[in-house]
Amino acid sequence: MTINHDAIDGIIVEDDMEFSFGELSHICAVNAEWIISLVEEGILEPMNITSKQWRFSGACLRRVQVIQRLQKDLGVNLAGAALALQLLEEVEILRTRLSIIKSSDIG
Amino acid sequence: MEFKDYYNILGIKRDATQDDIKRAYRKLARKYHPDVSKEPDAENRFKEIGEAYEVLKDPEKRAAYDQLGCSWKSGQEFQPPPGWNQGFEFHGGGFTQADASKFSNFFEALFGSRFTANRKNRDYGFNVRGEDTHAKIFINLEDAYHGATRAITLQHTEIGSDGRPQIKERTLNVRIPKGIRQGQLIRLVGQGSPGVGQSRAGDLYLEVAFQPHPFYKVEGKDVFLELPVTPWEAALGTTIKAPTPAGIVDLKIPPGSQSGRKLRLKERGIPGHPPGDLYIILQIILPSADSEQARMLYREMEQKLAFNPRARLGV
Numbered sequence: 001m002t003i004n005h006d007a008i009d010g011i012i013v014e015d016d017m018e019f020s021f022g023e024l025s026h027i028c029a030v031n032a033e034w035i036i037s038l039v040e041e042g043i044l045e046p047m048n049i050t051s052k053q054w055r056f057s058g059a060c061l062r063r064v065q066v067i068q069r070l071q072k073d074l075g076v077n078l079a080g081a082a083l084a085l086q087l088l089e090e091v092e093i094l095r096t097r098l099s100i101i102k103s104s105d106i107g
Numbered sequence: 108m109e110f111k112d113y114y115n116i117l118g119i120k121r122d123a124t125q126d127d128i129k130r131a132y133r134k135l136a137r138k139y140h141p142d143v144s145k146e147p148d149a150e151n152r153f154k155e156i157g158e159a160y161e162v163l164k165d166p167e168k169r170a171a172y173d174q175l176g177c178s179w180k181s182g183q184e185f186q187p188p189p190g191w192n193q194g195f196e197f198h199g200g201g202f203t204q205a206d207a208s209k210f211s212n213f214f215e216a217l218f219g220s221r222f223t224a225n226r227k228n229r230d231y232g233f234n235v236r237g238e239d240t241h242a243k244i245f246i247n248l249e250d251a252y253h254g255a256t257r258a259i260t261l262q263h264t265e266i267g268s269d270g271r272p273q274i275k276e277r278t279l280n281v282r283i284p285k286g287i288r289q290g291q292l293i294r295l296v297g298q299g300s301p302g303v304g305q306s307r308a309g310d311l312y313l314e315v316a317f318q319p320h321p322f323y324k325v326e327g328k329d330v331f332l333e334l335p336v337t338p339w340e341a342a343l344g345t346t347i348k349a350p351t352p353a354g355i356v357d358l359k360i361p362p363g364s365q366s367g368r369k370l371r372l373k374e375r376g377i378p379g380h381p382p383g384d385l386y387i388i389l390q391i392i393l394p395s396a397d398s399e400q401a402r403m404l405y406r407e408m409e410q411k412l413a414f415n416p417r418a419r420l421g422v
Contacts, residue, residue, distance in 0.1 A: 006280055007256045007281065007282045008279060008280065008282065010283055010287075010293035010295055011284070011293065011295075012287055012292075013291065014291045014292065016284075027310070029239075061312075062314070069140075069141075070140070073153075074133075074137055074140060075133075084143070088142065088143065100331050
């Protein structure tokens, strides 16, 4: 590895970050009402749902972004995007399993 | 600049109705959406489809495009005919959703860049934190084990002094943290769009994808490896060398192992709290019977071992 003093430190969002309500809506450039609708749809779960100051785990960011893109690009509604997201996550796992099985077939 | 056959891109005939165009676009958009498709060029295909639809869904632009005639072929060297586009007046509003700055030179030559020119040029007149930006980065599995520094080149559009968007490039050295996993986001503080006024810049988010590895497969934090073994290693048990992303290890094969047996090397997957595991899947490889010696040994087994692998099937 080359030592580079100018390198910028990356932070793993999923492991090392949490977001407040405001931070999440700022990063995704969406309004707070829309984030609330994601929580109501069960797409996002605040870590402390009973509290008044919702905090979101780092993993929520990517979910919000995928939902946003699916809605904007494909014109699906929120329930449809939520279903797509859930199926995509399942497909991702199945694809990995399949690639493990496939590699043993070829060998 | 290359000619783009928008009809061909959407897989429709030149006399397709507006409904046909919409249907074709929707179908292809679902297929090639970068969040849905895992095809390597999905992102480019998706952009191309979007660009084609942007033109063909709008009767004004479609009519203008059709003026070019149907003798052009995709990829052919193209210059717009002189005076082209003069008689057309395009009405605004068609560009509210698409980010036209991502479209091709071909598109820009036909429809101009005026549709895009006022993006990011908003004058807030007060302090606003810069926008957060997003990009993708490809890394190797080994980088997740050890951490790494990677140079990433990003392109973005800036409005030049002549008011036209220009593609600018910048290169960042990014320290990839150890323990990163497929699909996770890396945040680079202050590397997004510059802030307005006194305010700080936005952040840059990099979505991590692993380059496919020739023999390791990754699922979350866990790593899988197919390890070829000989029949006698599997049958008798032994200790052999096995590669792992963190280096070679001595691996104990238990006697009586069958092909497909999974051995777990605890906490040798991607590092973290807790770390993932490494699974080694044994794959028994038969020596080929390509010499008299080998054939003799197989025949000897046939005679001396009372072995019927199909006993359970009743034959």
